[in-house]
Amino acid sequence: MARSRKHLPPESERELVDLMVRHVRRAFGRQTRLAREVKTHGRFRTDVCLYADGRILAIEAKLIDWQRALGQARLNTFYADRSYIALWQPRLTDGIVLEANKHGVGVIGVSRSGIAVVDSICASKPDPALRTRVLAATFA
Amino acid sequence: MRHFLAYGNSDQASFRMPGVQSAFDYLTVPGTIASYYPDATAAFVLSSKLDYMIDPRTPLFQERIDIPKASHYSLADWHGPAVRARMGSEETRGPVSFTPSFYTDTVIRSMVDAVVGRQREYGDRASGIQEQLDRYQRLAEAAQMAAPAPAITKGKRPSFVLLPYFVTDGEDDWRAVNLSIRAYGQQLPRPDTISPVVAVREVNALDRLLGEFPAGLSQTVFFWVDRFDERDVGTDSLTRLAQIVAAHSSRLDLVNLYGGFFSICLSYVGLWGFNNGLGYSESRDWPDLPATGAAPARYYMRRLHCFVSPGLGEFITRAAPSLACGCEICQGRSVVSLSYHELKQHFALARKWEIELVGARPKAQLSAELIDAADTYLREIGPILPAGIGRVNPQYLRRWASALNQIA
Numbered sequence: 092m093a094r095s096r097k098h099l100p101p102e103s104e105r106e107l108v109d110l111m112v113r114h115v116r117r118a119f120g121r122q123t124r125l126a127r128e129v130k131t132h133g134r135f136r137t138d139v140c141l142y143a144d145g146r147i148l149a150i151e152a153k154l155i156d157w158q159r160a161l162g163q164a165r166l167n168t169f170y171a172d173r174s175y176i177a178l179w180q181p182r183l184t185d186g187i188v189l190e191a192n193k194h195g196v197g198v199i200g201v202s203r204s205g206i207a208v209v210d211s212i213c214a215s216k217p218d219p220a221l222r223t224r225v226l227a228a229t230f231a
Numbered sequence: 232m233r234h235f236l237a238y239g240n241s242d243q244a245s246f247r248m249p250g251v252q253s254a255f256d257y258l259t260v261p262g263t264i265a266s267y268y269p270d271a272t273a274a275f276v277l278s279s280k281l282d283y284m285i286d287p288r289t290p291l292f293q294e295r296i297d298i299p300k301a302s303h304y305s306l307a308d309w310h311g312p313a314v315r316a317r318m319g320s321e322e323t324r325g326p327v328s329f330t331p332s333f334y335t336d337t338v339i340r341s342m343v344d345a346v347v348g349r350q351r352e353y354g355d356r357a358s359g360i361q362e363q364l365d366r367y368q369r370l371a372e373a374a375q376m377a378a379p380a381p382a383i384t385k386g387k388r389p390s391f392v393l394l395p396y397f398v399t400d401g402e403d404d405w406r407a408v409n410l411s412i413r414a415y416g417q418q419l420p421r422p423d424t425i426s427p428v429v430a431v432r433e434v435n436a437l438d439r440l441l442g443e444f445p446a447g448l449s450q451t452v453f454f455w456v457d458r459f460d461e462r463d464v465g466t467d468s469l470t471r472l473a474q475i476v477a478a479h480s481s482r483l484d485l486v487n488l489y490g491g492f493f494s495i496c497l498s499y500v501g502l503w504g505f506n507n508g509l510g511y512s513e514s515r516d517w518p519d520l521p522a523t524g525a526a527p528a529r530y531y532m533r534r535l536h537c538f539v540s541p542g543l544g545e546f547i548t549r550a551a552p553s554l555a556c557g558c559e560i561c562q563g564r565s566v567v568s569l570s571y572h573e574l575k576q577h578f579a580l581a582r583k584w585e586i587e588l589v590g591a592r593p594k595a596q597l598s599a600e601l602i603d604a605a606d607t608y609l610r611e612i613g614p615i616l617p618a619g620i621g622r623v624n625p626q627y628l629r630r631w632a633s634a635l636n637q638i639a
Contacts, residue, residue: 133528133541162619166542169567194616194617218545220568 097203101154107201108152111177119143123151125227131170132221135163138177142230146172147222150199154179157187164196168215169170170224180189180207181193207212232493232586233504235284235486236579240268241525243275245375245608246394250559251509257390258283261508263291265306265353273356274363278371285353286488287346287393288454291429292317293405295328310395311345313338316562331404338558347419350392350579357386391451396428398457398517401436413445428488430455430517434471438533442636451484451503460514461493462627464538468494469634476502477638489515492536493631495589496513496597500638510538510578528571532556533581534604537623541567541574546591546620551611556581562622598632601631605629 101107108127116123123143123213128136131149141148143177150169167174171227176191180200188198195213199206236255238246246258247250259279263273265285281380281477291306292314293432293609299318307315317333319325336344364383371381390591396418399405409429416633426449433455441452456472476485480501487494487505491513494505508511511526530544531537534554544566548555553562559582560573569577589597615624 132545133530135540135542156619158617159619162617165617165620166540166546169542169545169565190617218565218568219566224568 095200098181099203101183101201104129104152104154105156107179107188110203111150111152111199111206112139112199114201115139115141118206118208120166124230129225129229131150131167133227135166137163137167140171140225140229142226147217147226147230148157148175150175150177152177152201157182161191161194161196164191165194168217170217170221172215172217172222173210174215175208177201177206232498232502232589233257233486234582234586235488235504235507237286237512238264238276238584239508239511239526243574244508244570245579246275246279246373247371248576249360249375250576251579252279252281252375254283254583256504259386260285261353262286262288262309262442263302263306265349267302269305269356269358270363272369273353273386274360276362277357278367278383280383280387282387282390284389284391284393284546285350287395288351288396289342289346292329294330295326295399295516297326299324299327301604309345309349310626311338311341313341315540319392329361331408332412333525334408334417336411339408343412343415343419347416347425347441348555349613350389354373354386354388357383360487391449391453392425393428393453394425394448398430398432398455399436400432401440406440409440410443413448417447419444423449424454425449428453428455429500430457430488432457434459434468434475437472438475438478441475441485442485450482451486453486453488455488455515456512457517459489461491461631464630464635466630466637469630472498472636473634473638475502476500485531489513492585493634494633496594496631498589499594499635507582509575525571527610528574530566530569530574531578531581532623534583534622535608535625535628536585536601536604537625537627539623540621541569543620543622546616547608547612550615551607553607554612558584594635594638598635600634601628601632 095159110179112178119141120143123141126140129140137149139150140153148169151163162173164176175197177199180202183200192211193199195211195215199208199211234255237258237259260283262285304318304321307318318327352364397405397408413427426443431437470619472561476497477500484503490505509528529538530541532539533556546565556575560577605628
């Protein structure tokens with residue numbers, strides 16, 4: 092029997108990001124502002140940046156390589172108030188959430204019907220100068 | 232140890248900064264840039280009042296060029312009418328090949344005359360570009376907060392004049408072409424002001440080729456070992472290079488055209504100078520890989536003597552403050568907040584710090600410090616770095632330490 096479409100994983104990272112973006116305002120507030128492919132430091136670009144309640148939230152989305160997403164998300168803590176990795180919900184494990192938490196990174200599980208957000212208990216320590224620069228360049 | 236710092240087209244603003252200017256002895260101007268942006272480069276170089284030299288980059292006319300770039304044609308002009316004619320039409324840009332047999336005695340004479348002449352007359356370019364010269368002079372004065380000086384009407388000549396050169400393995404026909412180039416160079420007026428360049432495919436060939444210069448040419452000799460990345464090559468190659476420099480440095484002032492921190496360490500065995508770019512070009516592959524645009528923004532970790540992404544640099548300096556930099560650019564600043572030009576200024580200051588470090592340290596102490604830096608990284612950074620971040624493998628520091636311990 093064919094699987095229901097709602098369980099089908101996205102075919103691409105872009106689709107994963109599109110699904111997540113569709114639901115972010117429900118999770119982070121209707122006034123949330125959003126930017127994609129945000130240039131931050133060096134050659135890094137963050138997949139999605141949100142600006143909500145005076146905070147910058149950085150999200151790295153990956154369909155497969157969650158460790159790579161975590162590495163990039165860890166570096167996003169240098170400018171963002173909260174940093175997340177976004178993964179396809181059925182592929183999320185407790186081990187991934189624990190590992191992300193260890194690095195001060197939260198996890199967003201993405202499904203076709205919504206997103207589930209798990210914040211890290213460790214707060215980011217963004218560099219004030221870089222945070223201001225990204226904020227001005229992205230959301231001013 | 233003399234530091235030659237190569238100029239890239241995106242580096243102008245950085246090169247005007249007093250901190251950067253204090254960090255090197257000679258500005259190296261790639262022939263590709265000098266010929267492709269002739270007036271702007273001459274105005275920049277001559278208004279800077281810096282000591283400089285021009286690298287003719289002759290190996291761009293060696294073997295096959297499948298898709299010539301526009302800069303090939305302008306540099307070919309600098310290499311004389313025969314080389315330019317061989318390049319063919321710039322409009323069609325067809326593939327072209329330069330074999331050793333193309334470089335007959337007639338072609339070599341025309342090429343050497345052109346390349347040496349372009350360098351010797353470079354200071355005279357000031358008279359034809361007064362407007363640009365004035366503009367660049369004002370920019371330099373503004374960057375250095377200096378009072379307006381009288382207009383520059385006569386440019387400085389290069390400190391070194393380089394002969395054309397080709398990459399050789401020491402056995403091939405290109406070796407003979409190089410010998411003919413030097414033989415003709417020896418016949419030019421004031422040959423003692425003309426420097427030979429030795430470019431070799433492999434380090435062992437350097438030893439023999441450094442021994443076959445004709446009398447009369449300058450004793451300042453530039454060399455380039457193809458693909459000699461100091462962080463990648465083994466201890467044997469590092470030690471061999473040190474032995475060769477030691478063997479020839481009593482009669483030649485040797486300058487490594489592409490080197491990094493290990494080249495600074497070769498001052499222990501008499502290396503006279505080394506060259507690199509402002510944050511790049513510590514080694515060079517021949518033939519050139521196609522690359523365009525400015526060098527990427529990278530942070531130089533001065534105690535690890537390597538480049539990392541600014542993000543990784545921030546990670547390392549937060550987690551291991553003993554690996555942080557205390558230069559005037561970095562003090563009180565985070566790595567990720569540094570702008571592109573600040574990253575370059577930091578690199579220049581870090582290089583100056585490295586030269587002073589080697590000058591002040593006995594070899595054994597420096598060797599111990601390299602091992603300590605590797606240990607610090609492995610102990611304090613290795614275990615906490617998330618798997619998804621590109622990491623430093625500091626084993627090169629141990630290889631450098633080992634090579635230093637082996638050289639007399």
